[in-house]
Amino acid sequence: MNERTRLLGELHSLSKLLHGSWVERYSTCSRKNCKCHQGERHGPRCYLVVNKNGRQRQKYIPNSQVATALDGVKQHQRALEIIDKITRVNLELIKARTYEKVE
Numbered sequence: 631m632n633e634r635t636r637l638l639g640e641l642h643s644l645s646k647l648l649h650g651s652w653v654e655r656y657s658t659c660s661r662k663n664c665k666c667h668q669g670e671r672h673g674p675r676c677y678l679v680v681n682k683n684g685r686q687r688q689k690y691i692p693n694s695q696v697a698t699a700l701d702g703v704k705q706h707q708r709a710l711e712i713i714d715k716i717t718r719v720n721l722e723l724i725k726a727r728t729y730e731k732v733e
């Protein structure tokens with residue numbers, strides 16, 4: 631199997647990828663006697679900050695989904711690496727004038 635085929639196969643496996651910035655927040659609630667007002671704030675609550683139409687949106691990630699979502703953020707990083715590698719392979723093919731012959 632050539633390198634590009636292998637890379638495309640790996641890209642296919644990155645089904646949980648998430649493109650965004652990870653944010654964890656601690657907060658205080660409206661109950662006046664709650665310990666969160668003495669410094670033990672609630673949290674963390676996790677969010678993924680995503681760009682939509684040039685604006686940032688914070689998407690809440692429920693605790694039950696956090697582990698998988700963190701994995702998804704890593705998968706996006708790997709996808710970018712793979713795209714860079716495929717670009718390098720394709721540039722070599724262009725240099726060799728064989729780019730259009732490869733499936």
Ligand SMILES: [Zn+2]
Nearest residue numbers: 658659664666
């Ligand atoms: Zn509280």
